[in-house]
Amino acid sequence: MSSQLLRACVVAAADAVEAARDELCRLDAAAGDGDHGLTMALAARAVRQALADPQDESDHEVLVKIALAMASVGGASGPIYTSGLLAVATKLDELPPGPMTAVKMLALGEAAENAISAIGHAKPGDKTILDALHPAVEALRRGQDLAAAAKAARAGAEASAEMVATIGRASRLGERSRGLPDPGATSLALILESVHTAAARDDQQLAGDEVGLA
């Protein structure tokens, strides 16, 4: 996997999140404090800055850099994305070098899911980012590709609309959170979709040189 592809994926994700800023705020306002779009847009800016100085870094280094950039925004989404990305970076180092494969992608996805569960003490169904991440990892586990994983994340985010928030928001308020998708799940679905698109574009250009990155 080329660092250039990773960078392209990160930039695509940053673009997508910034474009969805207002929508993510709207979703967060329903049961939360209405700032998820702002926080993710700040994160996108921080991530771009982290990439601005294009040294010859390993993908591991790039991932750690963007993880720390995301940490800088604080809030709930800061540490959640950070812990997921740091887990991906660590796992990437453990995997054998060479082109990305479906098996590797699953390992990375599982690492992210475990790390996010560990830091946030949430589980699928609690109306959090995990409701997009978990179905995506499941798709990979079934042997499906990144396109299918992104699709599963989106479907999961949409299904979260019918869930009741119990974590990170007051559980008594839970019922009133029903109706709109979880903002964090939605931002993750967006990110996976944009990463898939960027990777697919790269695939076409390189004519099957590598498979896309998760």
Next chain:
Amino acid sequence: MSSQLLRACVVAAADAVEAARDELCRLDAAAGDGDHGLTMALAARAVRQALADPQDESDHEVLVKIALAMASVGGASGPIYTSGLLAVATKLDELPPGPMTAVKMLALGEAAENAISAIGHAKPGDKTILDALHPAVEALRRGQDLAAAAKAARAGAEASAEMVATIGRASRLGERSRGLPDPGATSLALILESVHTAAARDDQQLAGDEVGLA
């Protein structure tokens, strides 16, 4: 003059002021603090309460009672109306007893005007209550009756729209006060009109027994 007629006049004035509450607030909002209608409505309530216990009082006593009731609302209009009414009460005691005459009415009006000028240090043209009171007193001085005096007060209040407030509001803001009539002048015109109507009604009933009260 019968105490009953005085009471009828006072009640009519209270009714008129309460009905104009919102309009008086609107006029005050232009250059002041928007509360003249509220203050005058509170004053009307206090005056009604003062009259509630209908003992056998002299007109002088009734006037002092309503003057003190008006004082209880504070603000700028409280002391202004109070000082005017106290002056009327005092002057009434100095005048020979017997039916109200045009000459007596003029004396009462002059007393009120002098007292209000003395307490507020304003003069006609400063866009205050005096811009209604002064023309009314002038009409009486020309030998006109209460109807004409009330009409003059109304015309004066309307003419105050073109004046610039220099007293009781900041003079730098003066220019912006042009355009709407002064609230205090408007409330005084209303009061004189309603007093005239009440007195005229009484005249008709008593078929020329007395002339109306100022």
Next chain:
Amino acid sequence: MDESLEGFAAAHADIVALAEPRVVVRRSRAAGKVGFVVGGGSGHEPAFAGYVGRGMADAAACGNVFASPPPNVVLAAIHAANMGRGVLLGYGNYAGDVMNFGLAAQMARAEGIDVREIRVADDVASAPNAESGKRRGIAGDIMVFKCAGAAAERGMSLDEVERIGLQAGKATRSMGVALSACEVPGSGRPTFELTDGEMEIGMGVHGEPGIERAPLKPADEVAQILVDAILEDAGDLGARDVALLVNGLGATAHLEQYILYRGARRALEARGLQVVRSYVGEFITSLEMTGASVTVTVLDDELLRLLDAEARTPKFRV
């Protein structure tokens, strides 16, 4: 109103009590000090009752919302404050207050009480320098009350307390601006905004219109405009020490108050003045108006010592 004052007196029963429904008095004070009464319309909380206590006022006379208290209420406050050495009245220069406090002062004098009056007239937007006696009192009230209150607490004579109040009033200038909520900024950088994209410069603490409606400007420019107006009025000050007070009008976030403070401080320092004392918060509000004002008091050693003297009131502590 009355419920609110009842709640106020109950919450701060260690410091104040209600002498009457609209008269707030200090619970304890040194015998034989000069009495100091403040007051005005309600809707300006924490003014005026919030400033009754050690080192500031002995009593506050409270009116209806935006309406001066009537003379009998002021007179009751004078009685409550009077300990035989005379009473100073401190209030903002509004027609209603001038008349009602003035009548009460006359009534008290008729009873043999020596009563003096300080009419705070700090709002430079409300009248030109030549007619400064016509100016309104806005947040400068606080500086005057603090200095006069501290002087009275020290046991100074009525003459002296009055002199201090006048001196503090002369040294104090203010100007305000009506502006909107600071919106949660995407950039992390709040700016002032009026709902209609405009701001009102020089408005009063009763929502009275200002001298100019201008398109919305960033906080630092707003601060500059206010400081410029204040300093232009003050004339050449050289390198004096000043106290800077930023007053929120009720619905202005603390965040914004401090941004305005920062801008005003910079503007003052750029003109060679030293900001040696600072006060930021809601001191005299206008119900829930969105806006703020800047007050500058030019200090000498005496005023500075009085500002720094202990004060223990429900809403102002030094």
Next chain:
Amino acid sequence: MDESLEGFAAAHADIVALAEPRVVVRRSRAAGKVGFVVGGGSGHEPAFAGYVGRGMADAAACGNVFASPPPNVVLAAIHAANMGRGVLLGYGNYAGDVMNFGLAAQMARAEGIDVREIRVADDVASAPNAESGKRRGIAGDIMVFKCAGAAAERGMSLDEVERIGLQAGKATRSMGVALSACEVPGSGRPTFELTDGEMEIGMGVHGEPGIERAPLKPADEVAQILVDAILEDAGDLGARDVALLVNGLGATAHLEQYILYRGARRALEARGLQVVRSYVGEFITSLEMTGASVTVTVLDDELLRLLDAEARTPKFRV
């Protein structure tokens, strides 16, 4: 944000300084005391920086508006507060704060600093009694910070300061209501009003929706609803002494705060409780939200002494 904190530090330079753009620290403190760090998102001013000073916190970590500060900012605050006897972190129980402060605590522990955490969870509207660990922290923060800060100031050990913080947290319950401006009432009697004639009961300090939207009620009924919910949650208290805090959310007039206070106090007294300490004002706001909350802390002698201990911070003084 950063401009505002800069202004804050300049205005209160006698008490605080900026260690970093988002870290406010006390200028002076006794050597060897336990460190006490508070913090959270911005937009809640005077929380949290306003509570740094003698008798309360040693440092505050400030995030973006409504966003917990990131771990590195919290860690810097821990470093600033640490004097070798360990550091207590006090913050509201929000997912973001729990994670960011928790990460910072881990990092500090890895450096050998003994770090403890108190998550204030006083909002009874936000989770049922059985899941009280899921509750949000709202104005109860202040009571916990005051008690823990006073304990640290006294030189107590980290174990003791942590115990006090937990005890104050357990003794403290709150509930809020979103309501409109108090309109200048023709009758002289202000009532609460929501622009659309409704009020939101149990909303959070970030504008999170409450548990119920109800038609507008008079202040006394609102106070009764809040007190009932708090006391139902507290269980049978007998005739205990309590502290009562009424917190304005930013755009609620002081007038209304005291009306709500009066109603809450009456409701508590009707249930046999003695209100022995009272705090009314803006302690933790929500930008310029209109609303208020009621906080009740059940007191014992130890907590009462700590509440009464001297505090000299920019925005809280005893």
